[in-house]
Amino acid sequence: MTDLLLVAGVAAAVFVLAAMAQAITGFGSALVAVPLLTLVVHPIAAVVAATAVSLVLTSGAAWRERSYVDLASARTLTLTGVLGMPLGLVLLALADESRLQAWIAGSMLVMVLLVAAGVRIGARGLPVAGLLSGALLTSTGMNGPPLVMALMDRERRGYRATLQGVFAVQDVVAVAAFLVLGYVDREVALLIASGVVGLPAGWRLGDAVFHRIPAARLRPVIVGGLVLTAASVLLAAVT
Numbered sequence: 001m002t003d004l005l006l007v008a009g010v011a012a013a014v015f016v017l018a019a020m021a022q023a024i025t026g027f028g029s030a031l032v033a034v035p036l037l038t039l040v041v042h043p044i045a046a047v048v049a050a051t052a053v054s055l056v057l058t059s060g061a062a063w064r065e066r067s068y069v070d071l072a073s074a075r076t077l078t079l080t081g082v083l084g085m086p087l088g089l090v091l092l093a094l095a096d097e098s099r100l101q102a103w104i105a106g107s108m109l110v111m112v113l114l115v116a117a118g119v120r121i122g123a124r125g126l127p128v129a130g131l132l133s134g135a136l137l138t139s140t141g142m143n144g145p146p147l148v149m150a151l152m153d154r155e156r157r158g159y160r161a162t163l164q165g166v167f168a169v170q171d172v173v174a175v176a177a178f179l180v181l182g183y184v185d186r187e188v189a190l191l192i193a194s195g196v197v198g199l200p201a202g203w204r205l206g207d208a209v210f211h212r213i214p215a216a217r218l219r220p221v222i223v224g225g226l227v228l229t230a231a232s233v234l235l236a237a238v239t
Contacts, residue, residue, distance in 0.1 A: 019202025084134025
């Protein structure tokens with residue numbers, strides 16, 4: 001019982017931080033949640049729980065800001081993301097954990113460098129960003145970076161709203177796949193329930209910060225989030 005209460009408390013605290021990150025940067029929920037949850041649970045449980053809680057978080061955010069969503073871009077990123085998900089599921093089930101983490105860390109670092117260099121993904125690059133995001137979602141729970149590269153030059157309210165819309169639909173498909181494959185057990189259910197409890201406070205705090213950040217300073221915040229993500233994944237891969 002003590003262990004379960006500890007896990008529940010850690011999960012609630014983690015998702016307060018995760019929701020804050022999501023509100024501020026538009027993409028930070030899983031990037032914060034997955035590495036922290038792996039300190040107390042198996043990585044697969046962390047991925048599944050983070051994706052399910054993200055579904056609750058992003059669905060609400062997408063509905064509240066639906067008038068700002070770029071529907072054409074969201075449709076392309078969502079459909080291609082679904083096509084990439086089977087690859088991620090295969091990696092999750094079969095790949096050696098350390099090698100998978102190392103590959104993801106390398107990919108993250110490349111994307112950070114591209115974002116920091118100001119590389120833009122045009123309309124032709126949206127399908128590639130979507131495919132990568134789908135594969136990353138079902139293998140790591142962290143599908144944000146490719147989508148950020150595709151959308152970060154949009155007007156910031158539209159950027160955040162479109163991200164939430166894409167995340168929400170991708171999360172629905174991913175959670176359904178996790179359920180079918182039997183990844184949702186009692187421990188994962190506890191993580192999800194505890195995480196949902198922490199979401200409202202985290203989003204309110206992060207949203208307050210979001211509206212106080214000048215547009216010119218939002219890009220460094222996004223790039224900084226990607227740097228932290230890449231560093232955390234790389235650290236996990238080499239330790």
